[in-house]
Amino acid sequence: MNTSKPLLLALLFLSCAIARAEGDYRAQALAVIKHDFHDRGQATIDRLDNDAVQYVCNRYSNDPPSDLSDMLEAEQLDTVKFPADGKLLGDWKKGEKIAQSGAGFTWTDRPGLPVGGNCYNCHKISPKEISFGTMGPSLYRYGKRRGTSLSVQKDTYAQIYNAKGYKLCSPMPRFGHIGALTEEQIKDLVGLLLDPESPVNQ
Amino acid sequence: MDLMRRTLLKGMGSTGVLAAALAAGVLRPTQVFAADWNKAAFEAKDFAGALKGIGVGSTAESKDLLLTAPEIAENGAVVSVTVVSKIPATSSISVFVEKNPMPLSAHFQFANGALPEARVNLKMGQTSLVKVVAMANGKAYMTQKEVKVTMGGCGG
Amino acid sequence: MADPMKIRATVSGDVCDIKVLMSHPMETGQRKDSDGKIVPAHFIQTFTIAVNGKTVVDGGCGPSVSRNPVFGFKAKGPKAGDKVTVTWTDNLGDKRSDEATVA
Amino acid sequence: MKQAIARFAAALALAALLPQLADAKTPPAKTPPAKAAAAPEEKDAATAEFEKFRAILEEDNPAELFEAKGEDLWKQKRGPNNVSLERCDLGLGAGVVKGAYVQTPRYFADADQVMDIERRIAWCMEKLQGFKRADLVKKPFSTDDYTPDLVSLVTYVASESRGLPVAIPQRHPKEVAAYKIGREIFQYRAGPYDFSCATCHGEDGKRIRMQQLPNLLEKRDAMRAYAGWPGYRMTGGLMHTLQWRMNDCFRQQRFPEPGYLSDAVTDLLTYLGANANGNIYKGPGIKR
Numbered sequence: 099m100n101t102s103k104p105l106l107l108a109l110l111f112l113s114c115a116i117a118r119a120e121g122d123y124r125a126q127a128l129a130v131i132k133h134d135f136h137d138r139g140q141a142t143i144d145r146l147d148n149d150a151v152q153y154v155c156n157r158y159s160n161d162p163p164s165d166l167s168d169m170l171e172a173e174q175l176d177t178v179k180f181p182a183d184g185k186l187l188g189d190w191k192k193g194e195k196i197a198q199s200g201a202g203f204t205w206t207d208r209p210g211l212p213v214g215g216n217c218y219n220c221h222k223i224s225p226k227e228i229s230f231g232t233m234g235p236s237l238y239r240y241g242k243r244r245g246t247s248l249s250v251q252k253d254t255y256a257q258i259y260n261a262k263g264y265k266l267c268s269p270m271p272r273f274g275h276i277g278a279l280t281e282e283q284i285k286d287l288v289g290l291l292l293d294p295e296s297p298v299n300q
Numbered sequence: 301m302d303l304m305r306r307t308l309l310k311g312m313g314s315t316g317v318l319a320a321a322l323a324a325g326v327l328r329p330t331q332v333f334a335a336d337w338n339k340a341a342f343e344a345k346d347f348a349g350a351l352k353g354i355g356v357g358s359t360a361e362s363k364d365l366l367l368t369a370p371e372i373a374e375n376g377a378v379v380s381v382t383v384v385s386k387i388p389a390t391s392s393i394s395v396f397v398e399k400n401p402m403p404l405s406a407h408f409q410f411a412n413g414a415l416p417e418a419r420v421n422l423k424m425g426q427t428s429l430v431k432v433v434a435m436a437n438g439k440a441y442m443t444q445k446e447v448k449v450t451m452g453g454c455g456g
Numbered sequence: 457m458a459d460p461m462k463i464r465a466t467v468s469g470d471v472c473d474i475k476v477l478m479s480h481p482m483e484t485g486q487r488k489d490s491d492g493k494i495v496p497a498h499f500i501q502t503f504t505i506a507v508n509g510k511t512v513v514d515g516g517c518g519p520s521v522s523r524n525p526v527f528g529f530k531a532k533g534p535k536a537g538d539k540v541t542v543t544w545t546d547n548l549g550d551k552r553s554d555e556a557t558v559a
Numbered sequence: 560m561k562q563a564i565a566r567f568a569a570a571l572a573l574a575a576l577l578p579q580l581a582d583a584k585t586p587p588a589k590t591p592p593a594k595a596a597a598a599p600e601e602k603d604a605a606t607a608e609f610e611k612f613r614a615i616l617e618e619d620n621p622a623e624l625f626e627a628k629g630e631d632l633w634k635q636k637r638g639p640n641n642v643s644l645e646r647c648d649l650g651l652g653a654g655v656v657k658g659a660y661v662q663t664p665r666y667f668a669d670a671d672q673v674m675d676i677e678r679r680i681a682w683c684m685e686k687l688q689g690f691k692r693a694d695l696v697k698k699p700f701s702t703d704d705y706t707p708d709l710v711s712l713v714t715y716v717a718s719e720s721r722g723l724p725v726a727i728p729q730r731h732p733k734e735v736a737a738y739k740i741g742r743e744i745f746q747y748r749a750g751p752y753d754f755s756c757a758t759c760h761g762e763d764g765k766r767i768r769m770q771q772l773p774n775l776l777e778k779r780d781a782m783r784a785y786a787g788w789p790g791y792r793m794t795g796g797l798m799h800t801l802q803w804r805m806n807d808c809f810r811q812q813r814f815p816e817p818g819y820l821s822d823a824v825t826d827l828l829t830y831l832g833a834n835a836n837g838n839i840y841k842g843p844g845i846k847r
């Protein structure tokens with residue numbers, strides 16, 4: 099993760115201190131996890147360490163105090179790197195393929211392979227795909243409802259890049275921030291959602 | 301009817317060999333009448349070829365041939381298909397998955413009191429028509445149903 | 457030697473319900489393993505179901521029958537105590553035969 | 560980044576002062592409205608269709624083949640000590656199989672540990688039959704051409720609890736601790752995707768693709784995790800146990816791998832299992 103050593107140390111110290119006061123089960127759980135999990139493939143044990151967002155969401159059972167979440171959300175939104183050329187609307191056909199794929203980051207995935215967006219796992223998107231999840235809101239007619247103005251494009255891009263900038267403890271991964279999806283891939287997903295030609299907006 | 305008779309004839313034609321095998325304990329009695337595998341039909345790459353393989357030229361749609369299969373399969377690896385023929389004197393039922401690389405999945409020949417019904421689980425690579433053909437008095441009857449095969453799980 | 461089948465034959469009224477579970481990989485010969493190598497075809501091609509030695513169903517299978525095949529049939533005539541024998545043969549020449557008693 | 564750390568440290572300091580920190584309970588963040596109404600039409604139709612055919616498939620479940628194999632393995636004299644498992648104590652006394660599955664995980668005094676059924680059977684194979692633990696854990700999960708003996712054994716033992724109510728004990732302090740630690744593990748978010756078990760299994764009526772997800776933070780849904788395992792999985796046509804289910808969930812969660820038969824998995828199974836207490840277990844099932 100993208101957390102630095104001093105921060106992790108501080109977290110570890112604080113998490114231990116706080117958890118002891120809580121009856122120890124959280125600290126014990128963390129100790130059990132650290133003891134019982136092992137590296138496999140690209141899934142190494144350092145993945146068990148928390149960054150600031152994860153720490154706070156764990157700490158507050160995904161409902162942190164608003165001053166804390168406001169501050170961290172702003173920080174997360176700051177991490178979004180927009181494409182240098184300012185073009186945000188990619189190829190919806192490629193976007194559909196990315197949305198379909200759930201590949202990437204598991205211990206059975208080869209590192210470095212193109213990672214999928216996992217989108218249909220949680221969202222209804224194109225009406226042609228009947229196998230979609232309902233964890234997240236339906237994105238069908240996403241563009242039709244919002245239009246394709248630059249601000250909508252930027253907003254869409256940023257939400258895919260780092261959903262935690264919008265809702266700190268959102269279940270949605272930070273696809274751009276963690277380097278799962280490339281700039282190109284996120285553009286294509288923006289295309290899938292916003293392009294008037296995309297089946298999403300038919 | 302045809303296939304069954306052929307099987308029986310073949311069985312009788314080689315009675316001597318079979319009797320010897322039986323005596324030697326190599327074969328159990330029930331294996332005597334085991335039909336040969338219909339290679340031409342099972343290895344045919346399309347529905348028409350598979351039909352030809354089981355000796356059928358044309359089929360008539362029949363409402364008396366009942367096919368139960370899911371509209372959407374939860375998993376294409378196990379698609380439960382049940383066929384019941386109400387056509388009198390039905391002697392065999394064949395089950396096809398039109399878009400599988402080799403469409404003929406299973407063929408059942410009934411005798412000695414067996415009712416013309418069968419349940420079988422099939423693999424389906426993609427959304428396809430499942431077709432069923434029943435033979436009765438030398439005529440072929442057909443019914444079909446589309447089964448959608450979807451992606452499931454996390455896919456990760 | 458393949459694992460035993462599971463055969464269930466039960467009479468209700470004058471109809472005997474026959475269910476057979478077979479333990480078999482039913483490899484299509486088209487699937488690749490994790491190393492990208494084709495897994496060779498290995499599937500049951502024929503089977504027979506006999507009641508007291510008389511064949512009631514003669515079956516043929518392609519590789520698209522699901523792994524660990526399940527078959528269900530019905531027959532008129534069999535009575536409690538009758539012997540049901542199921543025998544299969546696969547494309548590699550393996551055979552398996554199991555018996556059950558009609559209940 | 561430095562700036563971020565400073566701000567974060569400040570936030571933590573602020574947070575540390577808040578009174579709710581001392582609260583030992585970890586309630587689910589926001590209780591969703593009674594019944595999630597977000598269910599689109601397609602879901603109902605598809606789910607009804609799945610359930611109808613699931614019932615047909617369950618009637619003749621290939622899991623029975625593994626029950627039979629497991630029963631053989633249980634009764635055979637095996638291992639370096641050439642004894643059967645018929646003296647193995649699954650918690651209800653040596654050799655008692657009936658009802659054992661629905662009463663594990665539980666505390667075993669001889670091992671001074673809470674053990675789930677798979678861990679306990681492995682323990683018996685080691686202590687009674689003389690198998691080496693390293694051999695038992697080497698290839699723990701079913702593959703195309705291999706079903707571990709433990710999987711068949713668990714399937715057999717589970718089949719002997721068919722029709723009985725789940726009654727996972729919460730008496731011994733270690734059983735209570737296992738439950739509470741399991742609940743924490745269930746909710747621990749980490750990894751590149753920020754997932755915890757609860758990310759997907761903490762809300763009502765949601766699904767991944769077409770797959771209905773039980774809300775395992777709620778007792779009324781808990782049986783959906785426990786029911787049907789060990790399960791014959793249509794994908795691959797393989798028999799799998801709850802040890803496998805936990806392992807593969809963590810894989811999808813993008814976590815590192817949990818140790819087979821480890822405390823972490825037993826704790827999770829204690830949490831999930833005890834939540835299902837009182838429900839009738841229908842035996843090994845069939846899974847997507």
